[in-house]
Amino acid sequence: MLVIVDEREIVTSGYASRFGNEGVASTAFRPEDFREWVVSVGDPDLNAVEAFLLGDCRERRQYPKIIRERSLAPVIALNDAPSLEQTLDLFAAGVDDVVRKPVHVREILARVGAIRRRQEKDAEAVSVGDLRVFFDGRDPELKGEALLLPRRERRILEYLVNNRGRRVSKAxxxxxxxxIFDEEVEENVVESHISKLRKKLRKQLGYDPIDSVRYLGYRLDEGPQRAIQS
Known part of the structure; x- marks a missing residue:
């Protein structure tokens, strides 16, 4: 999930719509609401944020420090006009990147991915056993062959890979x-997506790589834990 902060609703709604078309969840805040949210939100919600996008905000220079006290997610500033002085000022304030608008949301996602890879010292893809997962919109590969997935299933797989070795909850x-503010979709839809994803992976791998424990959540295993009986 991406968090967009801007004083103009037309800007935040526009980005939210375009990110939605790419299968990426986002939520928008007005600056005065964002400050209160980022210091008070629970860790599970904050850990779901993949990046913060800071648009036109009066106190924008203060936000990177506030964010860093709670999260290591990339912080990207979006500028309406070119200004070397403003760009240098934003970098000094702690943002990870400065992008001049207009910019395609795919470029923003690519920049977020590049920053996260530098932070985590990861490659452009992560291999888990016979599974190779990319983070640039490509379908994963299974035993060297492309595994075509609907974008929600692909995003869930990417999330599980990013959190491999840890158990994550349905929420x-x-x-x-x-x-975190999508009230039109029921949380139980995750179970349906994961069920379909598990069937596809199990068919190709011969075992179920997604371990689930009721009330505790899901974890991606790196090797066969439970052989599938024929």
Whole structure:
């Protein structure tokens, strides 16, 4: 999930719509609401944020420090006009990147991915056993062959890979994929997506790579834990 902060609703709604078309959840804040939210929101919700996008905000220079006290997610500033002085000022304030608008949302996602890879010292893809998962919109590969997935299933798989070795709850997955303020989608939809994803992976791998424990959540295993009986 991406968090967009801007004083203009037309800007935030426009970006939210375009990110939605790419299968990426986002939520928007006015600056005065964002400050209160980022210091008080619970860790599970905050951990679902993949990046913060800071648009036109009066106190924008203060936000990177506030964010860093709670999250290591990339912080990208969006500028309406070119200004070397403003760009240098934003970098000094702690943003990870400065982008001049107009900019395609795919470029923003690519920049977010590049920053996260530098932070985590990861490659452009992560291999988990026979599974290779990309983070640039491509379908994953299974035993060297492309595994075609609907975008929600692909995003869930990417989230599980990013959190491999850790158990994540249904709520955390939902917040990451759909956004924490999406009231039009039921949280139980995650179970349906994961069920379909597991069947596809199990058919190709011969075992179920997604371990689930009721009330505790899901974890991606790196090797066969439970052989599938024929």
């Amino acid at each position: 955390q997955i939902f917040n990451s994929i759909y956004g």
